[in-house]
Amino acid sequence: MKKIGKIIATEKVPTTVDEFFFWTDKHLVLKPFDVVKVEHIRSSVTFGVVEEISHLTDGASFLAGYISSDFGEVEAKSNTQRIGMNYVKAKVVANSQNIYTPVLDGYTVSLANEEDVKQALGLKDIKNPLPCGVIEMYEDEDKITVPVHFNSHFLIGPEGAHLNISGISGLASKTSYAMFLLKAIQEQYIKNNPNESVAFVLLNVKGRDLLAIDETNDELTKEDKQVYKDLDIDVSPFKNVKYFYPYSKDVRTTTYADVKDVASQKKLNKAFQYKYLFEDDKESLDLLFSNIDDPTQSMESIVNYIISGEGVFNGVRNWEELKDEIKKHQEKGDTGKDKTISVLSWRKFYRLFRKTLERNKDLFSNSIKKENAEVRLQDSIKQIKKNDIHVIDIAKLDEESQGFVFGDVMRAIYDLKLGQITDREESEIPSKVVIFIDELNKYGSKDVPKNSPILRQLLDITERGRSLGIILFAAEQFKSDIHDRVKGNCATHAYGRTNAIEISKPDYQFVPPVYKSMLTRLKQGEYILQNPVFRSLLNIKFPRPLYKQFKNG
Amino acid sequence: MEKVLDIVATETNGKCYTSFRYCADEEIRVPTLDFDTKDKEISVVVREFGETDTDLNTSKNLKLLANKIINDEPLFQFFLDGSRRTYKVDDIEINRNVYPIIAGQIGVACCQRINASQFKSVKDGFEHNLVLSLPKAANPNGGDSTLFFNALTSKVNKTKRIEKAGINFSKILSYDSKKQDDGKKYEHLGIATIQDEMIETEKKIVAYLSTKNLIRHDRYLIKDGSLQYKPMRTGDFRELTRIKNHYKCAVGISKMFNPELCQDRTGKSNADKIAKLPLYHRTPAMKYKSEIVGNVFFAIWYVRIRETERTSSPFSGVLKLEKILITDDELENGLNSEEVDLITANIINERNPVCYGTDSRWANHLYPVYLTESFIKSKYLSDLNFLNLF
Numbered sequence: 001m002k003k004i005g006k007i008i009a010t011e012k013v014p015t016t017v018d019e020f021f022f023w024t025d026k027h028l029v030l031k032p033f034d035v036v037k038v039e040h041i042r043s044s045v046t047f048g049v050v051e052e053i054s055h056l057t058d059g060a061s062f063l064a065g066y067i068s069s070d071f072g073e074v075e076a077k078s079n080t081q082r083i084g085m086n087y088v089k090a091k092v093v094a095n096s097q098n099i100y101t102p103v104l105d106g107y108t109v110s111l112a113n114e115e116d117v118k119q120a121l122g123l124k125d126i127k128n129p130l131p132c133g134v135i136e137m138y139e140d141e142d143k144i145t146v147p148v149h150f151n152s153h154f155l156i157g158p159e160g161a162h163l164n165i166s167g168i169s170g171l172a173s174k175t176s177y178a179m180f181l182l183k184a185i186q187e188q189y190i191k192n193n194p195n196e197s198v199a200f201v202l203l204n205v206k207g208r209d210l211l212a213i214d215e216t217n218d219e220l221t222k223e224d225k226q227v228y229k230d231l232d233i234d235v236s237p238f239k240n241v242k243y244f245y246p247y248s249k250d251v252r253t254t255t256y257a258d259v260k261d262v263a264s265q266k267k268l269n270k271a272f273q274y275k276y277l278f279e280d281d282k283e284s285l286d287l288l289f290s291n292i293d294d295p296t297q298s299m300e301s302i303v304n305y306i307i308s309g310e311g312v313f314n315g316v317r318n319w320e321e322l323k324d325e326i327k328k329h330q331e332k333g334d335t336g337k338d339k340t341i342s343v344l345s346w347r348k349f350y351r352l353f354r355k356t357l358e359r360n361k362d363l364f365s366n367s368i369k370k371e372n373a374e375v376r377l378q379d380s381i382k383q384i385k386k387n388d389i390h391v392i393d394i395a396k397l398d399e400e401s402q403g404f405v406f407g408d409v410m411r412a413i414y415d416l417k418l419g420q421i422t423d424r425e426e427s428e429i430p431s432k433v434v435i436f437i438d439e440l441n442k443y444g445s446k447d448v449p450k451n452s453p454i455l456r457q458l459l460d461i462t463e464r465g466r467s468l469g470i471i472l473f474a475a476e477q478f479k480s481d482i483h484d485r486v487k488g489n490c491a492t493h494a495y496g497r498t499n500a501i502e503i504s505k506p507d508y509q510f511v512p513p514v515y516k517s518m519l520t521r522l523k524q525g526e527y528i529l530q531n532p533v534f535r536s537l538l539n540i541k542f543p544r545p546l547y548k549q550f551k552n553g
Numbered sequence: 554m555e556k557v558l559d560i561v562a563t564e565t566n567g568k569c570y571t572s573f574r575y576c577a578d579e580e581i582r583v584p585t586l587d588f589d590t591k592d593k594e595i596s597v598v599v600r601e602f603g604e605t606d607t608d609l610n611t612s613k614n615l616k617l618l619a620n621k622i623i624n625d626e627p628l629f630q631f632f633l634d635g636s637r638r639t640y641k642v643d644d645i646e647i648n649r650n651v652y653p654i655i656a657g658q659i660g661v662a663c664c665q666r667i668n669a670s671q672f673k674s675v676k677d678g679f680e681h682n683l684v685l686s687l688p689k690a691a692n693p694n695g696g697d698s699t700l701f702f703n704a705l706t707s708k709v710n711k712t713k714r715i716e717k718a719g720i721n722f723s724k725i726l727s728y729d730s731k732k733q734d735d736g737k738k739y740e741h742l743g744i745a746t747i748q749d750e751m752i753e754t755e756k757k758i759v760a761y762l763s764t765k766n767l768i769r770h771d772r773y774l775i776k777d778g779s780l781q782y783k784p785m786r787t788g789d790f791r792e793l794t795r796i797k798n799h800y801k802c803a804v805g806i807s808k809m810f811n812p813e814l815c816q817d818r819t820g821k822s823n824a825d826k827i828a829k830l831p832l833y834h835r836t837p838a839m840k841y842k843s844e845i846v847g848n849v850f851f852a853i854w855y856v857r858i859r860e861t862e863r864t865s866s867p868f869s870g871v872l873k874l875e876k877i878l879i880t881d882d883e884l885e886n887g888l889n890s891e892e893v894d895l896i897t898a899n900i901i902n903e904r905n906p907v908c909y910g911t912d913s914r915w916a917n918h919l920y921p922v923y924l925t926e927s928f929i930k931s932k933y934l935s936d937l938n939f940l941n942l943f
Contacts (some may be wrong), residue, residue, distance in 0.1 A: 026670075058927070060910025067915075071863065079627040080920050081670045190900035252680030 004028055007038060007103050008087065015102035018092055020048060022109040023085045026055060029139040032514045033539040035112045035120045036090055041104070043407075044097035047112065047120030048090030049536050052514045057084035090342040091512075093535040094120050111138060117146045122535045128152040129288070131184045131231035132529065133540030142429075147231050149539055150231045150492070151533045156185065156432055160491030160532055161466035166479035167496025173524050174475035174496060176545045178436050180471070181496040182389075183546060184233055185434065190387055197386035199430035201413060203255045203406060204393045206484055211257045211393060212548040214270075224543035237547040241389045246405075247374060248362040255393050266373050271316040274392075275365040278318045281378070286357055287407035288400055289349075290443075290452040298345035300451065305341065309432055319364040323357055326350045329336055356400050363401065377405065381412040382421050386430045403443060407454040410435065410461065417468045432469040435461070440474040444486040455483065462489035480505035493530040497522040511537070513550060557709050557943045558643055561654065564705050566692040566784065570644040570651070574940045577639040577655065577744060603838035603852035603878075606890035610832040612826075615856070618898040626801055627666070628806075628899040631675065631768055634777040634925040635661040636757040638933060639744045642943045647693070652688040652730060655743030658939060659684060660929035661754040663762060663774075664721045666921055674928060677761065680754050681932050682723040683939075685709070688730035688742040700726055714942060720934070740759060752782055756796060763799035773896070775800045775903075777922045780805035780875050783845040797849055797877050805875040808917035812868055828867035830857040835897045840878070840887055850878040852888040856897050858904040870915040872900065 003026035009015040020038065020190050024030065032050050040046045059082055092100070096119065117137065129149035137144050154160040163181070165174045174201035182200055189198045204210040214237050228235050243265055246254040251262050251273075265271030276284075286303045294300060306313045306322065316322045337365040357364055368374045377392065384390055392409060394402045413433050415421060421429075437443070443454045461472050462485065462546040472490075476482055479495075480502060487493075487507075502508070503516045513517070515537060519528065529538045562569045609684040617676030623888050639657040663678035692698040725898040726749075728742040745756075759774070768774045782802060812824040817839065830836065838854040852875070874896065900919070908923045909915040933939075 058908070058911065058924075060908075061908070064909040064911075070905065071860075076905060077623050077667060077902075078920075079629075079902055080672065080906070080924075082906045082920070083672060142938045280781055476560060527595060 001113055003108050003110045005109045007105055007107045009105040017100050020103045021087055021089055023087050026084050026086050032518055035117045036109050037112045037116055038103045038109050039107045044095050044099050046103050047094045049093050049212050050088055051091050051512050052089040053086055054359045055086050057082040066324050111142055114144050114146050123148055126151050129535050131233055132448040133542040134473055135540055155492055156471045157466045161471050162462055162490040162493045163473045163474040164487050164490040165494040168477055168498055171524055172496025178473050179545050187234055198431045198432040199384045200389040200434045202391045202436045204395050206395055208550045210391050213238045215548040217546055217548055227543040228545045238389055240387050243271040244392045246363050247275045253491050255396050272373045272375045274375050275368055284408050286453045287404045290403050290454040293449050299342055299351055302349045318366045359398055360401050378412040382416050402499055403454055407457055410457045413470055417470050434471045434473055436473040437477045441481045444483050445481045446483055458486055462486050480507045491532055495519055495528040555711055555712055560708050566693045567645040567647040572644045574642050576936050601840045602887045604887040604893050605892045609837040612830055612836055614834050615898045616833040618894055619901040622898055623902055628773050629775050629899050630666055630772040631663055631774040632921040632925045633652040633663045633725055633774055634752045634922055636929050637747050637751045639747050647690050653740045655686040657684050657747035659751045660932055661758055664924055664925045664930045672924055678758055684724050684747055684750055686726040686728055686746045689710040689727045690730035703925050706848050739748045768802045776805045779807050781843045781846050797860055797879055799878055800877045807873040807913055827855050827871055832857055832860050833901050838893050850884055852876050852878055856900055858901055864916040
């Protein structure tokens with residue numbers, strides 16, 4: 001392979017077990033994350049990943065530069081350029097014979113080929129391979145592209161689970177990356193895994209993002225298709241997709257989807273409208289108040305009071321009656337109410353409840369017409385089949401209702417996986433369920449009240465979901481906002497483009513400075529990945545999504 | 554394990570004192586002609602012009618010419634520098650006299666500027682030699698000392714310490730062990746032999762460059778320091794008169810010169826004129842003959858490449874340029890003034906970049922020469938390493 005420089009070890013900057021330095025020609029284009037290899041003792045080869053590149057001349061000070069231009073003459077020319085070179089700091093990632101003594105001064109450094117890169121980064125002979133993108137390395141004629149695979153056991157269990165994707169809106173394409181991985185998972189399970197199975201529940205939180213994932217993307221370029229082929233992923237959209245829209249008589253009020261699209265999906269029997277019935281869903285009432293600060297736990301008391309059917313609530317049969325009863329409780333002079341809860345608390349509860357109910361009159365309903373493709377969300381999810389994808393649209397709901405639906409979905413999956421469903425054979429239930437939620441910060445941020453039932457549910461999933469087969473794929477703009485236990489339990493982290501304020505947070509302390517500034521420059525479709533199987537952070541690229549994209553959201 | 558000094562003591566029937574070893578060099582390298590030369594001998598003015606333009610009496614501004622040629626291929630493409638580092642490694646008693654044992658590292662390199670950003674050492678244009686210098690009295694046999702010292706060299710090279718380090722001594726030099734009348738130290742005599750050896754190596758490399766036709770009329774050589782080589786008693790290049798043809802396209806540039814010795818054609822000191830030389834001006838070239846060199850004539854002139862206000866002394870920023878007069882025409886009429894101008898203008902264009910901050914002589918240093926010097930120094934064994942070979 002092309003030789004590019006030699007190791008430098010000096011008194012002040014020695015080579016170590018972890019890192020080494022080498023010089024290269026100042027015109028050679030290298031970039032952070034490129035892999036280089038170095039000859040080492042006993043005919044072994046040490047591999048390093050480029051971390052920093054610096055340019056150095058023999059100029060002793062800035063002043064020497066100024067003086068060298070005839071004391072500040074911008075036009076001054078010289079016959080000789082100051083002697084200069086680039087020196088590169090690289091992190092040791094592997095040695096072909098597991099010899100980790102420091103590489104020696106004067107040894108030759110060269111570029112790596114595809115095989116070397118795989119060996120260096122631990123991408124060789126990966127068990128249960130699952131494509132996660134490609135690495136592009138070097139420039140011009142030296143350029144190589146290496147497909148990268150996860151060990152799926154470290155992404156969706158049982159060894160490690162949960163994925164966290166962070167990056168700023170639009171530029172990071174978090175949803176696209178999550179969908180790229182989901183597509184790879186679905187395909188792998190359809191093709192190769194007869195004993196295990198997976199199902200997906202996706203929450204659509206923005207526009208029409210995920211409302212046509214079983215339709216083809218006509219704008220896919222040749223290059224994108226080639227990348228899919230290289231990664232052995234079929235160039236086709238998702239299969240077995242069902243869409244769940246919030247119920248309303250006029251679809252337009254609760255979803256961003258086109259009315260015609262919803263109608264045609266309904267015709268094909270893959271779109272449904274979900275509703276909440278008082279009798280079945282009153283237990284989930286607490287989810288409506290998950291983002292309300294409740295230091296005295298009075299909201300929680302009221303919810304328990306209602307759910308357990310105490311007092312007059314025993315006779316309540318629908319949402320409207322419930323509202324009326326609560327209204328009575330918040331009025332002065334009512335004698336029948338529980339004395340432990342103050343009128344003020346009832347008033348607050350009433351205000352919040354009424355607001356949600358009035359906004360979503362149709363969603364909180366009394367009955368379901370199955371022939372009209374109306375469903376109860378919990379029931380549908382509990383019936384999810386292997387390789388099914390359920391897309392639940394919550395984009396147009398208000399924040400409280402969004403939380404309510406998300407919490408409800410999580411509970412349904414939890415029940416399903418905990419064996420709370422009596423009418424299904426164990427073997428029919430998918431062994432893994434992957435939940436994808438964007439804007440995790442709404443539910444799992446550090447600012448969410450500690451007693452929030454949704455946060456509790458999230459913590460349950462991230463901490464115990466791996467063994468149950470519930471896997472969370474979550475995305476957010478700023479990782480630093482997310483609850484430590486939620487992100488701490490994710491085995492895989494994908495970092496998309498972010499901003500300078502974010503990278504100054506402690507979450508990024510382990511990232512070397514050059515990679516940090518790279519994080520602020522990443523292009524769309526580029527991610528920095530961290531996974532237990534990889535020996536270092538990887539800078540990967542992935543192609544455009546395979547499903548229909550809506551330009552205006 | 555047998556040590557180098559043990560072998561020297563055994564072979565010379567001497568006794569080593571294991572005295573303190575140290576690097577004998579001063580901070581600044583001693584100019585080429587400092588040893589056993591008397592000041593008055595350096596250059597003797599011949600009352601003739603050193604160039605064809607005989608009307609030039611004061612100085613000449615060459616900034617315009619320098620600007621005109623700045624985008625052309627530079628005249629100077631090769632840069633030669635020699636340096637040596639000397640050490641006193643021990644004292645040896647021979648026949649009741651005590652002499653110092655001097656050791657040295659000699660480095661001579663020629664570098665080529667291929668283009669503005671490519672600066673490379675010329676193939677076969679680099680030598681790094683380790684030498685020892687012993688008193689002549691060290692030869693116990695009398696007669697031809699060359700044979701004795703050659704045999705001693707190979708014995709020294711066979712010691713385990715030297716073999717293990719993967720190096721060898723190229724030569725053992727000898728200095729005069731007669732009693733010195735004028736209080737000259739043996740130590741200096743030893744250093745002088747090493748200096749001579751360095752000069753010999755320089756000449757060898759210039760001869761190589763010239764015979765290989767590497768240096769030619771459009772690719773000149775800058776040699777750091779004076780070209781006024783004194784004749785040697787030994788060696789292939791002992792007399793400059795014989796080898797001067799190799800210097801057709803070579804210019805010697807001295808950073809440091811003794812201003813008291815600057816004379817004009819009338820034999821008067823012109824130190825003041827040089828001190829007041831305006832920026833980018835050159836003096837007229839004068840014809841010199843050096844007594845110590847023999848029958849060789851030089852054209853010598855000065856040029857200022859840095860403003861007086863910016864430098865520490867009136868003479869820093871001024872370079873002394875020397876060129877050997879070779880053809881009959883040159884000997885008779887001096888150098889063609891156009892050539893003098895062209896050389897000077899090219900030197901002016903070599904003024905940037907500067908080694909300010911890394912070398913206190915920055916105002917008089919030319920960057921390619923500085924690089925060549927740095928290259929040589931980078932190849933030296935460290936003082937500690939070298940002193941512990943003995």
